[in-house]
Amino acid sequence: MRRRRVKNPDGRMPVLDHLRELRRRLIIIVLLVAAGAVLGWYLYPHTLNVLRHPYCSVPEKFRYTPSRSTNCVLIYHGALDGFITRLKVSVISGAVFTGPFWLYQVWAFITPGLRKNERKYTLIFVIASTILFAAGMALAYVVLSKGLRILLEQAGNGTQAQLTVSDYISFVTLMLVVFGAAFELPLLVVMANVAGVLPARLLRRSRRIAIFLIFLFAAVATPSTDPFTMCAMALPMVVLFEVAIQIAIVHDRRKARRQAEERAEQHLDDDVPSAVDAIPERLDWSDST
Known part of the structure; x- marks a missing residue:
């Protein structure tokens, strides 16, 4: 029968136990992201429409538009480009969806090294990190429309950007992750x-x-x-x-x-009497009933 490891109240453990704890936390994080990636795969069409919006907001004369069509499209060349793009977006979406859960795993790995009264900040850390990361991604999404237009207009009139879906998604996701991490x-x-x-x-x-x-x-x-x-x-x-x-x-x-x-409090000595007034203050009984 396997003997349970007794937890040290100070959060200290041998190096090997520390590495085993790190491995366990990493496995949990990978499983959480994988579960979120399944949901991300299912929601990929909606996610792609959201990610494509900054590109579609660029004037038509600067982006590629198929003939006899008003829709903006992203192209790809390789047979596996579409699958790889969907897989990449699904994994990133899974990491975003399960952010609070794997952030808790990160904090739970750090807290054994902290004092007991400092572990109460776990919930604050998870909530604050989630809000800040989401705020950074939201700002990046707003900036993308303006920034992407500035970049594409630098080529001048008479030119159009024919972006591949893999390059564009890589650019957008990198922008979102960098802003979120910076916050x-x-x-x-x-x-x-x-x-x-x-x-x-x-x-x-x-x-x-x-x-x-x-x-x-x-x-x-x-x-x-x-x-x-x-x-x-x-x-x-x-x-x-x-x-x-x-x-x-x-x-x-x-x-x-x-x-x-x-x-x-530590400087108080039990053998030394406390200082008191020689003549106690007179009590006022005038307001008593």
Whole structure:
């Protein structure tokens, strides 16, 4: 009979047990994404229509339109391109659909290394990360229509873009994932602050450098590389980073106050009498009944 492993209240475990725990969490994440991919495969026609909308919003003179048709189409050349595109979109959709569940697995793997009173942030982490990632994807989808039009119009009049479905879907999904992942920055900063890695004073001192790095990251990470898309990513990230700094300041103040109270309690000696007034205050009985 297999003996159950006794959990350490401090969350510490040997290296091999830590690797086994990582393997177990990764297997659960893969199964969750695979289950979501089945749903993504079924919803692929609707997902494709949503992803195709930014391209269809480009004026007809800059995109390929079949003769005697008003519909915008995406073409493909290889026999397997259609299947691979559908499989790719299904897997990405599955990861999005099951995001809260596999994010919980990630946090559950991290929490054994944290104190017991810090594990209460599990639900906050899952909800905040899901909302931030969804907000980043929503902003990317709004920016795509404008950014894609700017890119396609650079070729000038008399030219049309004949995009393949595989290249276009890769571009759009990369844009959505990059924006969603970038919006997780404030959450990572807050997590590092709660874990004691990034104190608030360090964040305040490095604010200017961080803003420069955010714009640099936006310039490199955005697939379209146009200034409009770069600013659309960088400016919200700067605002979210400032919010994370303010949260870190409040957390550090509360932590310092709590530590000061704990130190004051530790300095109390049972053998030393507490200081009291020599003459007690006179009680006022005038309002008593």
